[in-house]
Amino acid sequence: MPLPPTIVLLGAPGTGAQALRDALHAQLAPGSAQILCNPGLPSEGVVDASLILLMGLDLPCPTSERAAQEAADARLRADLTQVGMGYRVVYGHGEQRIANALNAIKNIASSTYPSSARGNFDSDSGSSTRTAARLRAWNCEKCSDPECEHRLFTALMGRDTGST
Template sequence: MPLKIVLLGAPGTGAQDLADALAAHLAATPSSTPVTLVVLADFSALDQTASMALLMGLDLPCPPDQQPAQQAADAQLRAALDAAGVAYRVVYGTGPARLASALRALGAVLGMPESDAVQANESRAARLRAYGCEKCSDPVCEHRLFTALTRPPAPGCA
C-alpha cells in the first residue's frame, strides 16, 4: 500500500514547488515503499487516508496587502487538519532548506532507520535549545511559541 503524503498551504506558500522537489528526490532515492504525493489547493478535499500532511509555513515573501488573507487561509488549514485528525508537520525554508525540512518531517513515515531517527531527534532537540525554531516542524511547538509571543509580558519584565 503506497504512503499518501498530502502537501497543502495558504496561497503563495510553495506547496507545488515542494511537491516537485520531493518527487525528484524520491525518484532519485528508490524505496521499497511507494509514495504518492498529493497537493491540495482546497482543504475540503482533505481526508483521513493520508499517512502525513505537510503544511507550508508562512515564511516565504508575501505582499503586505495579501498577508491577512494568507494568514486566515493558514488558520483554516490548521483547523481542518486538526478536525480531520490528520497528522501534520509545518515545513519552513526556501529551496533545498525546505526540502530538507520536509524530509526530516517525513523521516519516520518514509522508514528512516532507527539510528537515523535517533540522530535526527537529538539534533532537533539541540536546535530547539539553540533557538533553531525555523527548522522545527512541530505544530504544537510552533503554536506554543507564537501564543507566548502574543501574551503581555509578566509584571516586572521588560
C-alpha cells in the first residue's frame, strides 16, 4: 500500500505553521496524510511533498520582528523557486486559515483522487458534528469507485480511439 500524501507547511517565524499543523491533525483522519512542519530546505520531505503550503504574513507581528520575518519569508520563497517546487500561500486568521488550508488540500486531492476527495475537504469547521477529512492512501487499483473507474476507462478509450 502506498504511503499517504505528504503535506509540508513552511513559514517564517511567527506565521502560525505549527498551529496550522496541529489544527490539520485534528481535522484530518489519522493516517490520511503526513504533515511536516518547517522541515528545512532542501529536505526529502519537501521534495516528495504532494502539497507545500507557505504561511502568509498576515498574522500580527511585533514591529521589531517584522523585518526578520519578511526576510525569512523571502528566503523561503527564493529557496522553493530555486529548487523548482510549487507552493500555495495560506492566509487568514484562526478558523479561516484552517479553511483556506483545507481548500488547498481539497484542490490537490480532487485532481489526484477526484471521486474520493469530493465533499471530504469542505470546510465546515464551525459545525459541532465535524466529519474528518480523508485523503485516500491507495491508488486506483484498490479504489473500486464505479464513477471513478468509468471516467478513467472512458478517458482511456477516448484517447486510444482519437489517436488511431
